[in-house]
Every structure is written in structure tokens, then in C-alpha cells.
Amino acid sequence: MIVAAALPLLVEHGAxxxxxxIAKAAGIGEATVFRAFADKDELLDACVTAALRNDHVLAELDAVPLDQPLAARLAEVAATLQAYLERVGAVIDAVHAAGRRGQRGEPRDRSATGDRATATGRTHQAVVRLLEPDRAALRLPVEQLAVIFLGMLFGRRGAPGGAGTPIETLVDVFLHGVVGSAADPAVIAGGSA
Structure with missing residues (x-):
């Protein structure tokens, strides 16, 4: 309850x-915060742990209807994961602003966040499930396409201007490539026009 109240405040007010x-937002007295957490640093650790959990993201991905068009499914995946990354980034930025750079925003109790490889694998499997209905129409195995799609989505955050790329553009490039239908095949192959 305390962490749930703290997360939006941490994002809004930072350090x-x-x-x-936080106590007022949780509807408790400030002393109760310090009965639950030794100090503000421990509370911040708990906030980072809560922000990193991806169970709610996986539940949202599992709720995406498989009967809608592939582009719509992928747009929902991208929007859900983008919102998750933004929330995590905002919480970690706020924790860093509080002077916790030495901890790099990572909680002290790593077991509380779960195994990163397991979380990544579960996210990959959720995307595979959403690609599965179109397996026969796709050029590559759905398992490989899930890796490529997630790489495009997560990789764009580190690229200059990448985070500003609309989700619809990302999905369109993933599904249809970068070459327009009117492009000269000789130019694309490396020849001259």
C-alpha cells in the first residue's frame, strides 16, 4: 500500500x-512508513522493485485478443511495453536524482525482482503467442520474429530520436520492411539506376 502510493509521487516529484x-497519499501516518521501512532509501528500493515487476505487463499481453489483425496485436504489444519502460525509467530516474547513483537504481534485494532472464523469456513467449496465429503467413519462425520485434522496440530507446518514432511506424516497418513498392530493384541490390 505504501509503495503503491509512493510510485506516482516519486515519478511526479522525484527526489x-x-x-x-507518501504517508498522506497512503492514508496512514508518517510513523507507519518508518515501521514498514527502515529509512527512505529502503522505501526507494521497494519502489524500484515494484516498478521492475512485469507481471502486470504480461497479464496485459495475455489479454490481447488473438482474433484481431496482426498489426493491431503488435501495436498493443508495443504500446504496453513502451508504457512499462516509461514507468520504470521515470522511477529509476527519480531514484537516481535522490543521490542513489551508486546503486544504479537497482534494489538491494535482487531476489525480489525475480530473475531478469526469466522475465525476458516470459515477455518473449507472450509475443510468440501473439504472432502464432499468423505463423503460416510469416517468412521467419515466430520465435525469431519475436526477438527481432522486441529488439526494434527496446533498441529504439537508445537510438537518437528513436523514442519519438510512432508505434504505428515501428509496426509498419516490422511488417512491411523499409523499401517502398515503387523502389527500383537495381538500386536496392546495389546497382545503379
């Missing part, structure tokens, strides 16, 4: 959020 603000 300036006080334990009194």
Missing part, C-alpha cells in the same frame, strides 16, 4: 517527495 507526502 523531493517526502515520506509525509
Amino acid at each position: 523531493a517527495v517526502s515520506t509525509l507526502q
Whole structure:
């Protein structure tokens, strides 16, 4: 309850959020915060742990209807994962702003976040499930396409201007490539026109 109240405040106010603000948002007294957490650093660790959990993301991906067109399914996947990454980034940025750079925003109790490889694998499997209905029409195995799609989605955050690429554009390039239908095949192959 305390962490749930703290997360949006941490994103909104950053390092300036006080334990009194968090207590008020949770509907408890400030002393109760310090009965649950030794200090503000421990509370921040709990916030990072909660932000990194991807169970709710996987539940959202599992709820995407398989009977809608592939482009619509992929747009939902991209929007869901983008929102998750933005939430995690905002919480970690706020924790870093609180002077916790030495911890790199990582919680002290790594077991609380679960195994990163397991979380990544579960995300990959969720995307595979959403690609599966179109397996016969796709050029590559759905398992490989899930890796490529997730790489495009996650990789765009580190590319200059990448985070500004609309989801619809990402999905369109993934499904149809980068070459327009009117392109000269000789130019594409490396020849001259």
C-alpha cells in the first residue's frame, strides 16, 4: 500500500517527495512508513522493485485478443511495453536524482525482482503467442520474429530520436520492411539506376 502510493509521487516529484507526502497519499501516518521501512532509501528500493515487476505487463499481453489483425496485436504489444519502460525509467530516474547513483537504481534485494532472464523469456513467449496465429503467413519462425520485434522496440530507446518514432511506424516497418513498392530493384541490390 505504501509503495503503491509512493510510485506516482516519486515519478511526479522525484527526489523531493517526502515520506509525509507518501504517508498522506497512503492514508496512514508518517510513523507507519518508518515501521514498514527502515529509512527512505529502503522505501526507494521497494519502489524500484515494484516498478521492475512485469507481471502486470504480461497479464496485459495475455489479454490481447488473438482474433484481431496482426498489426493491431503488435501495436498493443508495443504500446504496453513502451508504457512499462516509461514507468520504470521515470522511477529509476527519480531514484537516481535522490543521490542513489551508486546503486544504479537497482534494489538491494535482487531476489525480489525475480530473475531478469526469466522475465525476458516470459515477455518473449507472450509475443510468440501473439504472432502464432499468423505463423503460416510469416517468412521467419515466430520465435525469431519475436526477438527481432522486441529488439526494434527496446533498441529504439537508445537510438537518437528513436523514442519519438510512432508505434504505428515501428509496426509498419516490422511488417512491411523499409523499401517502398515503387523502389527500383537495381538500386536496392546495389546497382545503379
